[in-house]
Amino acid sequence: LLTPNEMGNIMEANEKMGKCNTSNRTIIAWVEEQAKLCQPDEIFWCDGSESEKVLLTAEAVDKGILIKLNQEKLPGCYYHRSNPNDVARVEQCTYICTETRDEAGPTNNWAAPKEMYQKLLGLARGSMHGRTMYVVPYLMGPLGSPLTKVGIELTDSIYVVLSMRIMARMGDVAYKHLGNRDDFNRGLHCMLDVNPERRYICHFPQDNTIISVGSAYGGNALLGKKCLALRIGSYLGRKEGWMAEHMLILGVESPTGEKTYVAAAFPSACGKTNFAMMIPPAHFKGWKIWTVGDDIAWMKPGPDGRLYAINPEAGYFGVMPGTNYKSNLNAMKSIQKDTIYTNVALTPDLDVWWEGKDGPPPKECLDWRGNKWTPESKEKAAHPNSRFAAPMINNPMLAPEANDPSGVPISAIIFGGRRADTMPLVFQAFNWIHGVYVGATMGSEMTAAAAGTLGQVRRDPMAMLPFCGYNMGYYFHHWIIMRKLIKYPPRIFHVNWFRKDANGEFLWPGFGENMRVLKWIVDRCKGRANANETPLGWVPGPESFDLGGLEGYTPEKLSQAQTINYEDWRRELLQQDELFMKLYSNLPKEMIFQRELLVSRL
Ligand code: SAT
Ligand code: MN
Numbered sequence: 001l002l003t004p005n006e007m008g009n010i011m012e013a014n015e016k017m018g019k020c021n022t023s024n025r026t027i028i029a030w031v032e033e034q035a036k037l038c039q040p041d042e043i044f045w046c047d048g049s050e051s052e053k054v055l056l057t058a059e060a061v062d063k064g065i066l067i068k069l070n071q072e073k074l075p076g077c078y079y080h081r082s083n084p085n086d087v088a089r090v091e092q093c094t095y096i097c098t099e100t101r102d103e104a105g106p107t108n109n110w111a112a113p114k115e116m117y118q119k120l121l122g123l124a125r126g127s128m129h130g131r132t133m134y135v136v137p138y139l140m141g142p143l144g145s146p147l148t149k150v151g152i153e154l155t156d157s158i159y160v161v162l163s164m165r166i167m168a169r170m171g172d173v174a175y176k177h178l179g180n181r182d183d184f185n186r187g188l189h190c191m192l193d194v195n196p197e198r199r200y201i202c203h204f205p206q207d208n209t210i211i212s213v214g215s216a217y218g219g220n221a222l223l224g225k226k227c228l229a230l231r232i233g234s235y236l237g238r239k240e241g242w243m244a245e246h247m248l249i250l251g252v253e254s255p256t257g258e259k260t261y262v263a264a265a266f267p268s269a270c271g272k273t274n275f276a277m278m279i280p281p282a283h284f285k286g287w288k289i290w291t292v293g294d295d296i297a298w299m300k301p302g303p304d305g306r307l308y309a310i311n312p313e314a315g316y317f318g319v320m321p322g323t324n325y326k327s328n329l330n331a332m333k334s335i336q337k338d339t340i341y342t343n344v345a346l347t348p349d350l351d352v353w354w355e356g357k358d359g360p361p362p363k364e365c366l367d368w369r370g371n372k373w374t375p376e377s378k379e380k381a382a383h384p385n386s387r388f389a390a391p392m393i394n395n396p397m398l399a400p401e402a403n404d405p406s407g408v409p410i411s412a413i414i415f416g417g418r419r420a421d422t423m424p425l426v427f428q429a430f431n432w433i434h435g436v437y438v439g440a441t442m443g444s445e446m447t448a449a450a451a452g453t454l455g456q457v458r459r460d461p462m463a464m465l466p467f468c469g470y471n472m473g474y475y476f477h478h479w480i481i482m483r484k485l486i487k488y489p490p491r492i493f494h495v496n497w498f499r500k501d502a503n504g505e506f507l508w509p510g511f512g513e514n515m516r517v518l519k520w521i522v523d524r525c526k527g528r529a530n531a532n533e534t535p536l537g538w539v540p541g542p543e544s545f546d547l548g549g550l551e552g553y554t555p556e557k558l559s560q561a562q563t564i565n566y567e568d569w570r571r572e573l574l575q576q577d578e579l580f581m582k583l584y585s586n587l588p589k590e591m592i593f594q595r596e597l598l599v600s601r602l
Contacts, residue, residue: 002058010055017052018044022175026182027152031135034154034188040128043346045135046161048171053162060158066340070350076338079346080159082217083194086368087343088385089219089226089268089450090091091466094201096231098470105471106582120211124196127190127213131156136164137174140229140298140312145405147242147298147310149184149233150178157216160189161342166315166389168224175307181415183208185232187223191216203227205235205469207225218317218342218387229296229312231469238478239469241485242300248276248465249293249309249406251399252522255286260522263297263309263490264414265439265463268387268449271497271510273318277330277397282514283549287515290399291330292408294318299410305487313392319449320386322356327511334394341388343368345381354382384448391445404486411525415462416495417444423496424569425508425561426517427537428524434537435492436479437594441576445498459579473586480588491525494537499561507561509553516546534564535601569602 002010011017020028022045035043042513046052057078060066066078096104097113104110134155141148152174155161160282164170178184187210192198199214210227212220219226233244247263254260266272276294281289293311302308318331320341325332335341345353347365361381367373368383392398401408417423429435440463445455450466459465461472468475485487495517497510520540523529529545531538539562573595580587581594 038128039132138168153187155189230467235469247297251290269447310407343386
């Protein structure tokens, strides 16, 4: 631990630390204006340097915001507990503030910008008394990419600053990318008293502005992620002819070195990170999976007519429970150093534990609330939405292309959800428009990533329901319009790893075995695998789906996983209609046609 003296020494050794470090007048004027509003005791301008990290980390430890973990086991790793009332995204407090209600659409909370600004400025006024306002410049995307955007987040949370430096390219690099321009995203984040009654996550897409108050948790407070990269991003993408999607990006490398890139949208906590970091089973000798991103894809048609994707992030904010050496080896390797753990359990030797970690549970530890916990305790030791924030460079299978400003060409888009019934393991859409319909009608059982009823199926179009920054009907239009801008569109697929039989047993082993599905998808994109037509789409022909080396798994089980149950589909269509009714006035007619075609095929 640094003593206050040592902290002072670091500051002295680097006179400029914390001082204003940009000559961009628009930024300086805006920061001054916000400081006048929030009245912090101090303004600290972050530059992203190592010495700044040492200083801020020491201060966070000093204030009890972070606990230093066992540095022999977990070098550079720290532990954080959030307020127990603040453990996930809160969709009911999330607003899209556009001039008209119609622009936000029926799936978003809407408020008039003027009124919401007034309310938020009222809450922010004087709220940083006795505190420091950190100025966090950051990039979403690699330096120099035409897709990259600059954000500046002002926050009074040191945990947010330290998390942002993991999750985004933070510091001077952002000023470098921006130069003298003024088109940066303005983000203001105030902790207030972390009270759910005063919690608002508000987006003003027309001003490229985000104001978030009353929560310090992940997607609510790390403004680059869901707020900028998805909500504001999707709005800008529609205006500027690109797509901001809730998708992982991975590269499949064949034994001959052929690389195929795939983007996949699953709702939060449905295994995007596991899929993005998958390790092919031994049967797939010489095959490799490279991770480009695990949560967000920004995609734009490239000069060669293909759709190119970048991962705007620089780190992984992954779900902790269930992560182990078997379910996700590369995630485990990614969190051994320089990682912030939030809301897991803390062992007496300052190690971390969570449900589903390898090995036996600790005999005794402190749970995520800081209470004593033993294996006999009824409560979970780690919160179901406990998280790790780890730099992507820790991932041994990080694709070198993750830093390529041009991005990677996408051959396949995969949609998927968590469904115990109805949805087969895999099918391919007949064409782009049909694929848009498949994405638009996605459903998934609710997980712990957002406050709500666990397990209930909800419609989550393209996994964007909580993240689309404008009218969902217009968003479907945008998907359809994009087809005209992409000469060689990716093929579109739907997967479901979570289907169960009548006894509640999973019909597919999942995890690394998903490589078998992915291999079929890649082969389809290359025109190498055959398929059979069904009412839902194309499904693998028996010879084209590799079950080799999968002990105890039979072709019968696979066909069970692929079954189309007409009773289920009647119910499914009625449920899909509920969403379509809600969006009716702005629903593209193509979606209605696709529905009618499906009904007639069924
Ligand atoms: O929204 S978070 O960033 O906290 C996580 C997620 O839901 O994907
Ligand atoms: Mn996500």
